[in-house]
Amino acid sequence: xxxxxxxxxxxxxxxxxxxxxxxxxxxxxxxxxxxxxxxxxxxxxxxxxxxxxxxxxxxxxxxxxxxxxxxxxxxxxxxxxxxxxxxxxxxxxxxxxxxxxxxxxxxxxxxxxxxxxxxxxxxxxxxxxxxxxxxxxxxxxxxxxxxxxxxxxxxxxxxxxxxxxxxxxxxxxxxxxxxxxxxxxxxxxxxxxxxxxxxxxxxxxxxxxxxxxxxxxxxxxxxxxxxxxxxxxxxxxxxxxxxxxxxxxxxxxxxxxxxxxxxxxxxxxxxxxxxxxxxxxxxxxxxxxxxxxxxxxxxxxxxxxxxxxxxxxxxxxxxxxxx
Numbered sequence: 001x002x003x004x005x006x007x008x009x010x011x012x013x014x015x016x017x018x019x020x021x022x023x024x025x026x027x028x029x030x031x032x033x034x035x036x037x038x039x040x041x042x043x044x045x046x047x048x049x050x051x052x053x054x055x056x057x058x059x060x061x062x063x064x065x066x067x068x069x070x071x072x073x074x075x076x077x078x079x080x081x082x083x084x085x086x087x088x089x090x091x092x093x094x095x096x097x098x099x100x101x102x103x104x105x106x107x108x109x110x111x112x113x114x115x116x117x118x119x120x121x122x123x124x125x126x127x128x129x130x131x132x133x134x135x136x137x138x139x140x141x142x143x144x145x146x147x148x149x150x151x152x153x154x155x156x157x158x159x160x161x162x163x164x165x166x167x168x169x170x171x172x173x174x175x176x177x178x179x180x181x182x183x184x185x186x187x188x189x190x191x192x193x194x195x196x197x198x199x200x201x202x203x204x205x206x207x208x209x210x211x212x213x214x215x216x217x218x219x220x221x222x223x224x225x226x227x228x229x230x231x232x233x234x235x236x237x238x239x240x241x242x243x244x245x246x247x248x249x250x251x252x253x254x255x256x257x258x259x260x261x262x263x264x265x266x267x268x269x270x271x272x273x274x275x276x277x278x279x280x281x282x283x284x285x286x287x288x289x290x291x292x293x294x295x296x297x298x299x300x301x302x303x304x305x306x307x308x309x310x311x312x313x314x315x316x317x318x319x320x321x322x323x
Contacts, residue, residue, distance in 0.1 A: 094128045098130070185239065196310075240267070262304070
């Protein structure tokens with residue numbers, strides 16, 4: 001098992017004919033993701049470079065391919081409409097990679113998402129990851145044939161978004177037979193965490209980049225809930241940053257509901273108050289959102305905290321009593 005996506009997930013790309021959509025569709029396809037088509041209004045009936053069918057609407061793509069997930073690479077002014085179109089078509093897993101989506105657009109999207117998910121069980125909820133996120137990856141074993149003959153890093157897992165698949169291992173390749181679930185607000189630190197845990201002999205169950213915008217879909221608690229329930233996730237690495245109170249809320253949730261080892265790192269300890277650092281949501285304001293308060297909350301919840309980015313793997317090992 002894994003969370004959100006696996007080797008059976010059928011994926012389309014909204015914006016498949018754009019430069020970024022085409023590039024990352026190819027990357028996901030070669031990784032082993034079941035890419036089944038894409039959407040660009042006005043180009044329905046054609047095919048992309050991978051011989052994938054292109055549709056005018058998401059509804060048509062879902063009807064003809066059975067797609068249950070989408071990745072969105074459309075310009076920021078149109079991203080909210082693309083998300084809502086995917087929801088309306090019945091897509092259950094939506095990965096919005098686009099950066100720079102207006103906050104007021106996401107407020108409207110979030111309201112529709114919350115209304116749509118009200119009263120539903122975890123498995124029946126629509127999941128929106130992003131916007132402004134690197135995506136989600138569930139590693140799979142190397143294929144040993146086909147595309148892997150050209151690319152030694154090709155695997156038969158599922159990658160949706162821009163994460164570099166070659167740095168991910170998988171439980172069947174894990175020397176310690178232990179898998180870490182990784183959730184992060186930072187794309188780059190996600191890749192670093194994967195590299196460090198892999199070098200320790202750990203595998204990853206699923207890696208989720210939730211993005212750093214102030215209004216987004218999937219959050220830490222959503223991810224923690226699923227990792228806790230996933231039998232293939234043995235421990236959790238949570239990477240946060242300054243801004244907001246999500247990490248404090250996650251620490252409280254972990255205290256009450258998570259029994260697996262958890263390690264964490266908070267980026268932005270040296271950021272001055274009132275100055276946005278990196279992501280749109282990474283700003284200390286009104287006396288909230290500082291790294292010190294987040295770290296204190298994490299330590300109070302008995303979460304092992306890495307003091308530097310270079311120590312994320314080490315912190316995970318200590319939390320799992322491997323160091």
